[in-house]
Amino acid sequence: MTPDNDNKTLIALAEKFGESVIESKIDRGDAVAVIAPGAVHDIIAWLRDQHDFKMLADLCGVDYLPREPRFEVVYQLHAMGRGERIRLRVQLGGKAPEVATISDLYPVADWLERETWDMFGIVFDGHPNLKRILMYEPFEGHPLRRDYPIERRQPLIGPRN
């Protein structure tokens, strides 16, 4: 979709990837694009190599229950040379949220994707070591999902409920 603004990166992105860019806009001064799950790896590789977005500032998950598609993965990219930022959002369905890893493009994504997996249960296809990073291995479920019971405690030692 062609953006209704004059952000050069968003225009180039829409020209290059066409249908894979579902929405693009300027949200409170930041360039934001909603992209199709299948195109994540290609788009980010292209932004990194052609548009100098050499830094992955953050990668995180969001749970929008009860909306469907329920989950979002948000990528914040930063072009160090000119101080430009772009935010990419990918919407994923609730049944088996899965998206391609970008840990081969940005080594920092390794731990960020593990955190997103740990907290939201979003699978990053192709990740070399997708296991829990904050919670302990015996922990069941993903605590930042909105349907994780707020009272549920899973201590390693001490009283359980």
Place this chain on the structure above:
Amino acid sequence: MALKPLLGDDNFVTTRLDQVIGWARKFSIFPYPFVTACCGMEYMSLSSSHYDLDRFGAAFPRFTPRQADMLFVVGTISHKIAPLLKRVYEQMCEPKWVVAFGVCTCTGGFYDNYATVQGIDTIVPVDVYIPGCPPRPETVIQGVMMLQEKIANGKQDW
């Protein structure tokens, strides 16, 4: 004062063994600071010169639990670190005391969530609870003095 001396004619003192040991012990506390979070800042101010925990004989932190007799649990305890806290406690020799420093250790504080232990007394026995987020050094000093009373007046093992 726990030592209740009775000065005799020839300048001798009579007391009970329990009392004299308690009196010695209460001024010879070796804390092990188990510092995990923001309360550690207050612990630093407490143990440095301005508030001077040394006045209570409790200034010299030992960084191995085997040489300590007071476990200062300072900061939020997550479920992930709880087994380590228990292990540190078990490594300390008797007699030993535990001080819960800050609301996080007393009850979990405002971290009423999946990650935080809701009071370290679910894991180890606690002698003194010091509330506050973080507690003022004066509050901690009061807690340490209460612990001293407890040490001095308790039954002593030797």
